[in-house]
Amino acid sequence: MSQATTIIDLARLSLSHGEGRRLELPVRLEPLELGGQSYAVMPEAVETTLEISRPSGGYAFHLRFPFRIEGPCMRCLEGASKDAEVDAREIFQEHTDDEELRSPYVTDDELDLGRWAHDAAALALPVQLLCRPDCAGLCPVCGESLNDADPAEHEHESEPDPRWDKLRELKLE
Ligand SMILES: [Zn+2]
Ligand SMILES: [Zn+2]
Numbered sequence: 001m002s003q004a005t006t007i008i009d010l011a012r013l014s015l016s017h018g019e020g021r022r023l024e025l026p027v028r029l030e031p032l033e034l035g036g037q038s039y040a041v042m043p044e045a046v047e048t049t050l051e052i053s054r055p056s057g058g059y060a061f062h063l064r065f066p067f068r069i070e071g072p073c074m075r076c077l078e079g080a081s082k083d084a085e086v087d088a089r090e091i092f093q094e095h096t097d098d099e100e101l102r103s104p105y106v107t108d109d110e111l112d113l114g115r116w117a118h119d120a121a122a123l124a125l126p127v128q129l130l131c132r133p134d135c136a137g138l139c140p141v142c143g144e145s146l147n148d149a150d151p152a153e154h155e156h157e158s159e160p161d162p163r164w165d166k167l168r169e170l171k172l173e
Contacts, residue, residue, distance in 0.1 A: 006027060006028075006112065006113050006114025006115075007111070007112060007113065007114070008023070008050070008052075008110065008113050009110055010059060010109045010110060010111055011109040013052065015052065015053075017054050017055070017056055018054065018055075019053070019054050020052060020053035020054065021051070021052045021053075022049065022050070022052075023049070023050045023051075024047065024049055024050075025047075025048050025050060025113065026047055027045060027046055027048050027065075027113060027114055028044060028045045028046075028114070029041040029046060029114075029117060029121055030118060032069060032118075032122050033122070034069070034071075034125055034129060035074055035128075035129075037071055037072055037074070038071065039069040039070065039071035039125075039129065040069065040070050040071060041068070041069055041121060042067065042068040042069070042070055043067075046065045046066075046067045046117065046121075047066075048063060048086075048113070048117060049064045049065065050062070050063050050113065051063075052111075057093055057094050057095060058092050058094050058101070059092045059103075059106065059111075060089070060090075060092075061089065061090045061092075061111065061116075062088075062089050063086060063087075063088045063089070063090075063116060063117065063120060064085070064086060064087050064088075065085070065086050065117070066083065066086075067083075067085075067086070067121060068081055068082065068083050068084070069081065069082055069084065069125065069129065071129065073129065073130050073131035073135055074128055074129055074130060075130060075135045075136070075137035075138070076131060076135055076136070076137050076138055076145045076146075076147060078131045079131065080129050080130060080131040081129075084121070084125060084126065085124060086117070086120045086121055086124045088116070088124075090105060090106075090116065091103060092106040103116075131147075132147075135147060136149075139156075141154065141156040142154065142156065
């Protein structure tokens with residue numbers, strides 16, 4: 001696979017004021033953190049669409065790309081995946097102290113597309129990643145998945161383990 005583009009040299013685009021350019025670029029993304037777990041981003045290189053326009057005294061950027069994350073279900077740890085979409089904008093004005101107008105991804109006429117795409121993907125993640133919306137999670141007693149399980153098999157109260165009673169006594173002290 002060819003090297004994915006991550007740094008855009010804005011000067012080389014030599015856009016005049018009022019001009020715009022639309023670029024389609026593959027960007028390789030590092031795994032994303034979600035709920036203490038690491039989730040792989042698919043495909044290996046996401047296909048981004050980057051629109052760059054040149055309003056007076058700066059740049060405006062619009063970044064879009066679909067992606068998919070894959071990793072363990074947050075309840076039962078089975079494999080799960082979810083489609084998500086990035087739709088993000090940044091502005092960079094050359095002569096201003098207004099932080100809002102100075103994109104942190106632009107330095108010396110270079111746009112760090114890789115870093116922006118990574119941060120934008122992290123913001124676009126779902127709050128929860130589940131193998132299915134009604135995932136029943138793991139049995140708190142035996143740790144087995146409760147999906148497709150007979151609830152009767154997990155009524156563990158019927159045969160209490162004497163060791164648990166010992167533990168409870170210890171905790172009460
Ligand atoms: Zn699950
Ligand atoms: Zn159980």
